[in-house]
Amino acid sequence: MLARPGEEIDDVTRWLGTRAKIVNVHFRNIRGRRDDFREVYPDVGDVDMWRVVRTYREVGYDGMLMYDHIPAAPGDGEAGRAFAYGYIRALIQAAES
Secondary structure, three states: OOOOHHHHHHHHHHHHHOOOOOOOEEEOEEEEEOOEEEEEOOOOOOOOHHHHHHHHHHOOOOOOEEEOOOOOOOOOOOHHHHHHHHHHHHHHHHHHO
């Protein structure tokens, strides 16, 4: 619900994270802004998800990052969810290395 999510999410994450106010994360990406957006795969939206994962690590967040609202492609079955899970896992592994 940010006016400029790609620019504002890190500040919000830092503010909440440094106060231990993040309980769990629905990790999704969007194109657009508050009240005018569409959900997209985590690697193609307006938010730099790699930067966001590094910010979570910086503030000491150690909870879940779970995919949320993955777009469905016709006939893909669970492929979209599998991609999102693998993408998130890879970002976490990279941040931990």
